[in-house]
Amino acid sequence: MRLDYFTLRLAAQAALFAGAFTILLAMQTRIRTEPVLLRWVQGLALSSCVSLSSLLLDSYSTMLGSAFSGFVQVFGFALLMDAVTLLGGKPAPRASLLLPGIALAGAQFLQAEDPDSRRMLFYLVAGGQFIACAVLALAASRAISLRNRLLLAASFLLTAGSFGWYAFDLTSQALAFSTYQSPSRAAGGTLLIYISLLWASIIIVQIHFERSNAARTRFTSLDPLTGSLNRPTLLLLGQQEIARAQRHSLALSVLQIKIDTATIPREKVGYERILKHLSETLAATLQRQDLFGRIDEAEFGAILPDTSLDDARHVAERLRVRIETRAETESGYPYRISIGVAERAANELTPGQVLVHAEMALLRASQAGGNRVETAQERLSGRAEISHTAS
Numbered sequence: 001m002r003l004d005y006f007t008l009r010l011a012a013q014a015a016l017f018a019g020a021f022t023i024l025l026a027m028q029t030r031i032r033t034e035p036v037l038l039r040w041v042q043g044l045a046l047s048s049c050v051s052l053s054s055l056l057l058d059s060y061s062t063m064l065g066s067a068f069s070g071f072v073q074v075f076g077f078a079l080l081m082d083a084v085t086l087l088g089g090k091p092a093p094r095a096s097l098l099l100p101g102i103a104l105a106g107a108q109f110l111q112a113e114d115p116d117s118r119r120m121l122f123y124l125v126a127g128g129q130f131i132a133c134a135v136l137a138l139a140a141s142r143a144i145s146l147r148n149r150l151l152l153a154a155s156f157l158l159t160a161g162s163f164g165w166y167a168f169d170l171t172s173q174a175l176a177f178s179t180y181q182s183p184s185r186a187a188g189g190t191l192l193i194y195i196s197l198l199w200a201s202i203i204i205v206q207i208h209f210e211r212s213n214a215a216r217t218r219f220t221s222l223d224p225l226t227g228s229l230n231r232p233t234l235l236l237l238g239q240q241e242i243a244r245a246q247r248h249s250l251a252l253s254v255l256q257i258k259i260d261t262a263t264i265p266r267e268k269v270g271y272e273r274i275l276k277h278l279s280e281t282l283a284a285t286l287q288r289q290d291l292f293g294r295i296d297e298a299e300f301g302a303i304l305p306d307t308s309l310d311d312a313r314h315v316a317e318r319l320r321v322r323i324e325t326r327a328e329t330e331s332g333y334p335y336r337i338s339i340g341v342a343e344r345a346a347n348e349l350t351p352g353q354v355l356v357h358a359e360m361a362l363l364r365a366s367q368a369g370g371n372r373v374e375t376a377q378e379r380l381s382g383r384a385e386i387s388h389t390a391s
Contacts, residue, residue, distance in 0.1 A: 229293030
């Protein structure tokens with residue numbers, strides 16, 4: 001029976017090492033640029049390799065062998081913990097990678113004549129590390145889905161529980177509650193540890209792809225220079241707002257903002273700087289529910305839900321004045337903007353239809369000399385066109 005347990009544990013540890021090696025081979029190009037995957041594979045390979053060699057060489061039978069194996073294994077677990085910490089955006093302190101192993105090795109040296117106590121110390125330290133991993137997994141970045149965070153934390157708690165069971169088993173024998181260690185029970189605990197670590201590995205890889213997809217989505221939906229929405233994304237989100245406005249009979253207005261051509265710097269650095277400044281000013285001026293993005297070389301569009309034409313005109317004028325009075329101080333270039341404003345009519349069901357009228361108003365503002373706000377004719381009641389000029 002002892003041989004069966006030995007064979008089962010050997011197979012489980014070999015499978016864990018093979019799993020780490022497989023991940024390394026399958027994702028070698030990604031691992032170089034993804035610190036979470038790199039730390040995880042390093043920790044998994046190191047801990048499984050040392051555990052496998054300890055089993056084959058029976059290193060826990062000697063004080064020096066158990067101290068060395070315990071230190072390296074705990075260091076491997078610390079690398080796993082560092083990988084989970086990186087999911088939150090920051091690496092673990094360097095000291096946290098070495099201190100558990102150093103503390104364990106020192107404590108095991110004090111138990112020179114008692115191999116069971118050395119094992120007990122290892123189980124307690126390892127269990128504590130995986131409880132910390134579970135806490136870190138739950139506190140990871142909100143960009144990771146709650147489901148994956150919960151699954152990852154559960155796998156770590158299972159691992160910690162298995163180490164805790166080993167510690168309880170040794171304590172029971174020491175207190176004479178049990179004088180016999182069931183090989184099948186020990187084998188079950190071993191299998192649970194390796195299955196939960198392989199489970200955690202699958203979730204870590206899944207989280208990697210989840211984050212990669214999220215980054216890819218951000219890249220395809222945002223303007224790379226200003227960080228604001230690009231035109232397709234603005235129109236897509238604007239379509240959703242128009243559907244909501246149509247469904248609940250709400251007002252919706254749009255702004256089309258253009259940097260006056262005569263004030264655009266000739267050098268590329270200055271041009272890019274004023275685009276970024278205008279994007280930042282839009283973000284600071286508009287409300288949280290408003291949408292804005294870069295829709296052309298020197299043009300931005302904004303969609304203002306629950307906003308009437310008059311309210312949108314006031315927002316546009318506030319933006320124009322802010323650029324006029326602060327642009328040179330904040331960006332280093334005294335550029336100016338013109339803005340066209342339009343409100344959605346009941347029969348207009350796409351952002352493009354409303355933007356056409358805002359663009360016509362913008363054209364009039366540019367033709368009148370720029371640095372001004374023009375509103376499109378209100379098409380519901382046939383009111384006369386309103387025009388607002390800079391003083």
